[in-house]
Amino acid sequence: MSKNDLAPVISESISEGTLRPTTSNDTGRYEKTGLVDPDNMQISPGLFIRSRVPEPAYLPLHWSAHIHPEGQPYFCRDGAPRVVTEAYLYRPETLDKVTRWIEKIEQIVTEKSFPISEQVELFIKIEDEDCAYYFVDHATRAQSWLEEIDTYDLGLPPVVSLSQLSIACEELYWTHVEHFPMHFGGLSRETLDSLVCVFTHAICDQMTSRVSTFPYSKQECEAFVSLLKSSRDHVADGNITCTVARLWSLVCRNRYLTHYGQEHSRLSRDQAILYSPETKHTWVSTVASRLSFKTSDRYLAQLDDVFVDHLVYTDQWKSLVTGCLRDWRGASNGAFLGLMLHIFLLALTSSPTLAVASALLFGASLLGATLLIHRYEPMEGTCATQAMEYLESIQSPTFKFQVVALMFALPHALRLWGVLVFSANCIFMLDKYCGTGFAVGITVAVFLAVLLFQWTTSESFNLSIAKLQAKFSRTQDDSYTSLV
Template identity: 25%
Template sequence: MHKGTSLHSYFLMSQTLASRLVRALRHWIFATKSFTTTYLSRLLQFLRILDIFSKQKTVCPCRPPPTSRKDEDRALCPSFSPVQDPDALERTSVHIPYPTIPIHIDDTTNDICEGSSEQYSVVAACMDPQPSRSPHHSRTSLASRVPTPLPEIPMNVNSTNDRDKNQLRPELCQVVDDLVAVAPTEYERYDRSVKLEVMESSYVIQPMTMTFPNTEPPQPWVAYTHPEGAVYFFDAKRDILTDAYINEEDDREDIEHYIAQIHDYLTKYDVHLPSDVQLVLELRGSGRCGYYFVDHSHKSVFWLDKFDPVDLLQEVKVDFTTSHIGSEMESQYWYHNELFPGVRHIPDNTVRDLKDMLIHAVGDSLTSQASTVSYTLDELQMMLGLVTKVQIDQGPESVGSACFLYRLMATFAHERFLNLHGERAARLNKDQSIHPKRQRTLFMNIVSPFLFYGSGTHLKKLEKMSVDFLVNKPSWSKLLQNLTEEWKEFILYATVLLNANVAFLAIQSVDSSPPHGSRSAVQRASYFSIVTSLGVIIVGLMLVRQHHTTLNMSFLANRSASSLGLEMLAAMYSLPYALLMWGMVSFLISFSLMCFGSGDLPTIVLTSVGWVALCLLLLWCTSVSYEKHAYYYPWLLRQWVNIRTRIREKIEESRGQDETDSRTSQA
């Protein structure tokens, strides 16, 4: 007996030591950002093996004893694997504390981590790397459990005692293996693709068969069908939602296992949840189980872990406040309702609030040229007409109307988050930036003259419609339409210029070759014009095709992440214009060389006069772009007035300085 006790104590000590060494080594790896630490990885693997070996002798009190080899693999599998994406652990700027509802906590109680070593271990333990899932992957079969209802005990989420308990108890993902905190927008319903074998049907419809009911899931689960066709399941007694296929035994046992583990955690650590709370579980493609809680009274989602919302907040690059994050959490709440629209009635005042938002959006689009609404006026009017037809008392069975309302509410809540609604630096116009203006790079200053400054015009348009990495859908559609029409016109002009060059070279006096087989300057300039004309046609056709097939708003949003990205895109958009201008210039040079080399004096005089007049007209047209004040005089007179005014100011300034110096010397 004494020997067994000593051996048991030895394994407990070895388990504790191995776990501490593993945790310290992980922290060190994260801090140094080392991707090539081969020996450290081997040491980490050895320590994990030692940790697992010690766990084989000591049954963890927070999980049931394994009943089969598969169960043993699950029980011994650690909840965190070695570093898979160390850079991903440093992208976060905000951590939402647990288990309280983060939207309604005072600023003084909001715990925001800022890059401590503990932060990396917590985030890594709750992240889901989502590796590709093997088609032969099978989840571990677990012993069936009797469904245990989750406690529904109201609590004051802002109480000091509860906050102290939150800091002392471990997080849920650290206790329950293979559990990961996810957001509703990270739900994998639309990424989950179930493949069925191709086979000939042998189903026979029996006589007098008039009903074809759905397969009923085991009690207490109830199956619901989303308007889009997806099947999900709801346990009304325990307020649990999932779209794992409960009709299959493996999926049902996995879900019941995680429910039991979460219930054990709530009971063991005395966690009290609000009354109107639902638990959502999802069997993810990585083999892990995602979860989140929904609080309908506060219209928010929350977790029992420190959640890293970097993927939810990455569209806005600011120092977040709790109220700002609250807008995105409300958007997550409405998106959850869109995923599961049939289990609850439409909340009170939802239709009224949505009507009010749509009416304001319609009025803003009608009266403002820079509205922040991301829909066109026609789309908004159609939305308002549909929302007006929705009856509030239709009940949960009207899932189509509910899904539409929830989607609009999620969209408008997310728009409020993007535009900093209710914040000090709220964006009021779609072309208003909340960040300092970015300076032009050396690339733009060098390339612009060779592109006849067409890239500058395109750059202004791109900057105006991709403010702060956000692209407005109506603006993108309008820009795409204008660009394609412009490129098509350039292609047409280039075709005309190409024909003109071919006809010009067909002139016998121009086509005559000098001795030794060389070409004249007239021919060379015309050849260059032909090449640029063909370049306009090829580049223009390629740009039109790409922007009608592959390129979309996300492409422009990614390009707007840096000044160089937008500048290179502006230069690419101006290529048809620049090549056409080079072709026109080279054709004019070729034609002028032919005229000046003819030796005919009247021809030379007329050509010279035409060139001078053309240059003056070009300067006149160019000067219009620089008019920023009321027009009282022609451009030359305005420049003379400005120069004369500056000279007078300098003279008066020098006289005043002389008078000041004389007074100082006399004193």
């Protein structure tokens, strides 16, 4: 939902436009477009010796200019409430609009008896003749607005309780501080130390659990802890304020997603806690499993595991893509070798039809693996947000990831079908050159060897061996007891 879809909540308007609520995630900060045309300039003698800024631009009383660490200038007005804006106040017409909208908002604040203190800060954004706004409270670390408004109208995600809404609003607060960090004197050392403790616990969680819900790896958390500890003596610096605010925003976002503090919180990455209607199509799973020799089952389990409740963790996504690429490269190598065998056996084959069929299967396996590698190799370094958006786009409302899993399994499955057809062709060649009896004997021996391999590598075989060992151990114990 874009900001243009938001219905204005504040009904009051001045002749030039309308006031509407927004959030710090919907200010369009990184969506601005503009072009500059650099030109040559005359440098007067001693230009930067006399003053850092030779000709300071005019700002009204109580206004000050600041530069974000990323380079974006913004402006702040002292007072109650304090006001911040990215509108370029060095332009008189822009300054005039900002001044008039501040006066209008302060009038509404007075009429509604809206609580204002020195800790409250107002953000405004000029949109042609309209104005977007929100308030933040540095004491409670939350955003608020002048009238009651639905979370949907603000573009906020759904919540299950007021406490979860508080976490979502705290995330908005830290995003605001990240965007405007230079003017209010920095954060307390306790705020930074609390963040160090959060990442320290995350390091332990990542080291002791395979299903940690924290979005960063052990190595990344250690880097964050080192960064924060080295910043303890500079908490008043705006660059450190921006850094700490960004990390707190990420922590709050993760807490919202894991339902931190709620009755049903997410304690492990693979734990689903959101209601989702079941849409099982067992016949599709059965057909895909049989056609792919159960390879699609493995990919389906991996896709479901990496997308629990539509959440994606970077490490799990990278592990999934890396494993798939390794499988597809192995399948393509096997398919290529299968095609090469046809060259040597071309003169010996007794069934051209089977030879063509197996060659086509190997070729299809090689082609499928090549296309999948080409499609997913660039995604190995995709971030979690992009991976989530991609998985959202390919997940079927009806079949979920079953079709995708089958596509992933095709190179391996086609190669195995090619091996089966090629083996059948070899049996016909043995029948032609060595006789029917020899061909049947070799076929039975190979079939029994395959069954033996399947059985000895299955779970049921290991369970049977364990039961026999336990039974033999009990028999020996009974015999020893009888002798005593």
